[in-house]
Amino acid sequence: MRILFVCSGNICRSPLGAQVLRARLGDAASAFDIESAGTIADDGAAMDGAAAAQSSRLGGDPSTHASRYLTPEIVSAADLVLTAERSHRAAVAQLVPRASKRSFTIKQFARVLQSLEPGDLNDVTTPQGLVERVARLRGTVRPPVNPADDDVDDPYRRSDATHERVADEIDRALTVIADALRAVA
Numbered sequence: 013m014r015i016l017f018v019c020s021g022n023i024c025r026s027p028l029g030a031q032v033l034r035a036r037l038g039d040a041a042s043a044f045d046i047e048s049a050g051t052i053a054d055d056g057a058a059m060d061g062a063a064a065a066q067s068s069r070l071g072g073d074p075s076t077h078a079s080r081y082l083t084p085e086i087v088s089a090a091d092l093v094l095t096a097e098r099s100h101r102a103a104v105a106q107l108v109p110r111a112s113k114r115s116f117t118i119k120q121f122a123r124v125l126q127s128l129e130p131g132d133l134n135d136v137t138t139p140q141g142l143v144e145r146v147a148r149l150r151g152t153v154r155p156p157v158n159p160a161d162d163d164v165d166d167p168y169r170r171s172d173a174t175h176e177r178v179a180d181e182i183d184r185a186l187t188v189i190a191d192a193l194r195a196v197a
Contacts, residue, residue, distance in 0.1 A: 022050025031072025036190035066179035122185035
């Protein structure tokens with residue numbers, strides 16, 4: 013299964029998400045191809061230093077990251093697209109309209125998972141089936157009062173405290189997602 017993280021420059025939130033998800037999946041990570049891209053990325057840029065430090069703090073490995081620009085081909089190859097913001101999810105859907113079914117913000121996917129009834133996932137046996145079920149049930153879960161609560165702030169060129177807060181938000185959501193993916197992998 014291919015999981016794609018998307019943010020703007022592909023130097024902070026999306027590589028952090030990919031690296032932390034890999035760490036949270038542990039031994040199950042080998043069952044997934046986890047990658048990232050950015051809607052305005054310059055190909056080949058290293059990860060932002062503050063974001064890389066947060067990735068390392070959370071068990072990720074930022075050493076080999078090279079940013080890349082989001083293309084229709086990258087989106088089309090993904091089974092699950094996790095974006096930093098709703099605007100990135102919209103950009104994904106604009107590139108590949110069919111991808112809207114399997115595209116969520118990171119926090120939205122975790123929120124829907126946490127809101128499901130105990131039996132909602134009983135017959136789900138694959139990661140792709142999990143994505144399909146969450147997509148089908150997302151409309152049954154009450155959205156946040158403030159839609160921006162599904163977004164992850166952009167920490168680029170902001171304080172270390174902001175980078176840490178953003179990394180912790182991503183980590184909390186990805187812990188929920190990793191648990192669900194591991195259960196069906």
